[in-house]
Amino acid sequence: xxxxxGGLTWTVYDADKLTQREIYGLVLTELGERxxxxxxxxxxxxxxxxxxxxxERFPERFFNFGIAEQNLFGVAAGMAKAGLxxxxxxxxxxxxxxxxxxxxxxxxxxxxxxxxxxxxGGTSFGSAGATHHxxxxxxxxxxxxxLTVIVPADGIEAAKAVRACMEVPxxxxxxxxxxxxxxxxxxxxxxxxxxxxxxxxxxxxxTVICCGPVVYHAVQAAKILREEQGVSVRVLNMHTIKxxxxxxxxxxVADTRRIVTFEDHSVVGGLGTAVADVVAASGKGCAFExxxxxxxxxxxxxxxxxxxxxxxxxxxxxxxxxxxxxxDFEADEDWEDEV
Amino acid sequence: xxxxxxxxxxxxxxxxxxxxQIVEVTAWSGGAHIGGALSMADILTxxxxxxxxxxxxxxxxxxxxxxxxxKGHGGVGHAVTLAHRGYFPKEDLREFNATGSKLxxxxxxxxxxxxxxxxxxxxxxxxxxxGLALAARVLKKPWRTYCIVGDGESNEGSxxxxxxxxxxxxxxxxxxxxxxxHMMIDGLTEDVMSLEPLAAKWTAFGWQVRSVNGHxxxxxxxxxxxxxxxxxxxxxxxxxxxKGKGVDFMENDPAWHYGxxxxxxxxxxxxxxxxxx
Numbered sequence: 001x002x003x004x005x006g007g008l009t010w011t012v013y014d015a016d017k018l019t020q021r022e023i024y025g026l027v028l029t030e031l032g033e034r035x036x037x038x039x040x041x042x043x044x045x046x047x048x049x050x051x052x053x054x055x056e057r058f059p060e061r062f063f064n065f066g067i068a069e070q071n072l073f074g075v076a077a078g079m080a081k082a083g084l085x086x087x088x089x090x091x092x093x094x095x096x097x098x099x100x101x102x103x104x105x106x107x108x109x110x111x112x113x114x115x116x117x118x119x120x121g122g123t124s125f126g127s128a129g130a131t132h133h134x135x136x137x138x139x140x141x142x143x144x145x146x147l148t149v150i151v152p153a154d155g156i157e158a159a160k161a162v163r164a165c166m167e168v169p170x171x172x173x174x175x176x177x178x179x180x181x182x183x184x185x186x187x188x189x190x191x192x193x194x195x196x197x198x199x200x201x202x203x204x205x206x207t208v209i210c211c212g213p214v215v216y217h218a219v220q221a222a223k224i225l226r227e228e229q230g231v232s233v234r235v236l237n238m239h240t241i242k243x244x245x246x247x248x249x250x251x252x253v254a255d256t257r258r259i260v261t262f263e264d265h266s267v268v269g270g271l272g273t274a275v276a277d278v279v280a281a282s283g284k285g286c287a288f289e290x291x292x293x294x295x296x297x298x299x300x301x302x303x304x305x306x307x308x309x310x311x312x313x314x315x316x317x318x319x320x321x322x323x324x325x326x327x328d329f330e331a332d333e334d335w336e337d338e339v
Numbered sequence: 340x341x342x343x344x345x346x347x348x349x350x351x352x353x354x355x356x357x358x359x360q361i362v363e364v365t366a367w368s369g370g371a372h373i374g375g376a377l378s379m380a381d382i383l384t385x386x387x388x389x390x391x392x393x394x395x396x397x398x399x400x401x402x403x404x405x406x407x408x409x410k411g412h413g414g415v416g417h418a419v420t421l422a423h424r425g426y427f428p429k430e431d432l433r434e435f436n437a438t439g440s441k442l443x444x445x446x447x448x449x450x451x452x453x454x455x456x457x458x459x460x461x462x463x464x465x466x467x468x469x470g471l472a473l474a475a476r477v478l479k480k481p482w483r484t485y486c487i488v489g490d491g492e493s494n495e496g497s498x499x500x501x502x503x504x505x506x507x508x509x510x511x512x513x514x515x516x517x518x519x520x521h522m523m524i525d526g527l528t529e530d531v532m533s534l535e536p537l538a539a540k541w542t543a544f545g546w547q548v549r550s551v552n553g554h555x556x557x558x559x560x561x562x563x564x565x566x567x568x569x570x571x572x573x574x575x576x577x578x579x580x581x582k583g584k585g586v587d588f589m590e591n592d593p594a595w596h597y598g599x600x601x602x603x604x605x606x607x608x609x610x611x612x613x614x615x616x
Contacts, residue, residue: 039477068504070497073466075467075504076470077467077470078407078456078470080470081448081470081471082470082471082474083474084477101463106463106467
C-alpha cells in the first residue's frame with residue numbers, strides 16, 4: 001500500500017521501519033526541493049532530530065548553532081523576518097522551556113513563519129528522565145498567541161503535519177516523539193486538516209480524546225471494548241491542540257455525555273485542559289476526566305513502561321474508561337436543568 | 340571616506356534635534372528611558388542619516404539595510420529618529436506610550452513603520468540580527484544588518500550565543516555597536532556585573548573590534564567605514580558614550596535610566612540642549 005502526495009511516496013513498510021523523526025527529515029528534504037525559502041536550523045541535535053537529512057541535501061540552507069537554544073530561536077525569527085521559512089528542530093523540552101521566551105517574543109509576538117519541530121515529546125525520552133522529558137510543553141506553548149500546536153499520532157501523520165504547516169502563514173509547533181511509536185494509520189489516505197480532529201473509531205457510549213502516541217492505545221482499547229463488552233467508544237485523534245476542534249468536542253458532549261482525555265503530558269494545561277475549557281463553556285452536563293502524567297516530575301524508565309505506569313497505554317485507558325462509564329451521571333435528555 | 344565638514348555639521352544638527360525631541364516626548368509621555376536614548380543618539384543619527392541604505396517611503400523594501408535595536412528599551416530614541424527620517428509624521432510622537440498607540444516604550448514592528456524587528460526583552464536583538472545577516476547570505480542579497488546592543492544588556496548569555504554564531508558563520512555583513520554608557524538600572528555596570536575587559540571579550544569571540552568615542556561622528560564614521568570594507572567577519576564597534584548625553588543634570592547619573600520631565604526640570608533640560616547647540 002502506498003500513497004503519493006505532492007511528489008512524495010510513502011509505504012506502510014517505510015512507516016513501520018522509520019521513526020517519526022526520520023520521516024520528518026525525509027519530508028522536509030522533499031519540501032526543500034520545492035521551497036527554496038525553507039532553511040533548516042538546529043542546536044547540536046541535527047542527528048538526533050534527523051534534520052541532518054535536509055542539511056546533507058541543502059548544506060547552504062542548513063545551520064547548526066551549537067548548544068544554544070535561545071540564539072537558535074532568535075536567529076530563526078530574524079531569518080523569517082527576511083522571508084525565509086525556518087524549520088527549527090530541537091528536543092521539545094528545550095524548545096518550550098530553554099528557548100521559551102525567544103519562541104514567544106521573537107517568533108510568536110512577531111507572528112513569524114517559523115516551524116518548530118519539537119522532538120522527544122512527553123516521556124518518550126524514557127531513561128533520560130525528567131530533565132529530558134517534556135511534560136509541560138503543550139501547556140506552555142498553547143498560551144502563546146499566533147501559535148498553531150500540533151501533536152501527530154504517528155509517522156504518517158507527522159509527514160502530513162509537516163507538509164500542512166507550510167500552508168499556515170505563521171508559527172507552528174509540531175511535537176513528535178522519539179520514534180519507535182507504533183503506527184496508527186495504514187496509509188496517508190485520510191483527511192488531515194489542521195484544527196479538525198480525526199474520528200478514529202465511531203462511538204456513542206463515551207468519547208476518548210487523545211493525541212500523539214496515545215492514539216494507538218486508545219484505538220486498541222476501543223476495539224477491545226467493542227468486541228468484548230459491546231461498549232461503543234468514540235476515539236478522537238485531537239492532533240491539533242490549538243486551535244482546538246471545538247465542534248468535535250461539543251458533538252462528543254451531546255452524543256456521548258462522557259469524555260476522557262489521554263495525553264503523554266502533564267494533566268495541567270495540555271490537551272485535557274484545552275478540552276475541559278470547551279466542555280465547561282458549553283454549559284452541558286458531561287462526565288469528564290483528564291488522564292496523563294500527574295502533577296509530578298516523571299520518572300526514568302523505558303517509554304513503554306512509563307506509558308504503562310502513567311496509565312496512558314491500552315491497559316490504563318481500559319481502566320479509566322471503566323471508571324468513567326461507572327460514574328453516577330445524570331444522562332437524561334433534559335439539558336435545560338443543566339445550564 | 341572621512342566625513343566632510345558640512346556632513347559633520349549636518350549630523351550634529353540632526354542629533355541635537357533628535358535629542359531635543361527625545362526630551363519633549365519624555366515630557367509628553369509621562370516618562371521614558373531617556374538616559375540610554377540620549378547616549379545612543381549620535382549612533383542612530385549617523386546610521387539613519389549617513390549609512391543605512393533605506394527608503395522611508397518604502398519601509399518594506401526587500402533590499403533595504405536592516406537595523407535592530409537590541410537594547411529595545413531605547414525605543415523612544417529609535418521612534419524619534421524614525422520620525423525625523425520621515426517614516427511617520429513627528430506629530431505621531433505625541434501618542435508615544437498612549438493607550439492603543441502604535442508607538443510605545445518597546446517598539447512593535449507590526450505597528451511602527453521602519454522598525455525591522457520588535458525588541459524589548461534584553462538579549463534578543465543580536466540573535467535576530469544574526470538571522471537577518473544569514474538570510475542575506477541565503478537569499479544572495481546585498482543588504483547589511485546593523486545592531487545596537489546595550490552594555491548592561493551584555494550581561495545576558497544569549498548575547499554571547501549570538502556572538503559565537505556571528506563569528507562562526509563569518510558574518511561580514513553584520514555590524515554591531517555596544518552603547519557603552521557604563522550604567523544600568525542598579526548603578527555602574529562594573530559594580531553590578533563587570534563587563535571589562537569588554538573589547539577583549541568580543542575579540543576573543545572572534546569579532547573585529549573598534550573602540551570609539553560614541554559622540555564623535557568622525558570616529559563613528561571611521562569605524563563604520565572599516566566594518567563596511569571588512570570581508571572577514573562581524574565587527575563590534577564599542578562606542579564609549581555618556582548616559583543622558585546633552586542634558587547636563589542627567590549625564591552620568593544612573594537614576595536617569597528612566598524618568599519623566601515637567602515644569603522646571605523640563606525647562607532645564609531644554610536649556611542644557613540649547614547650550615549644546
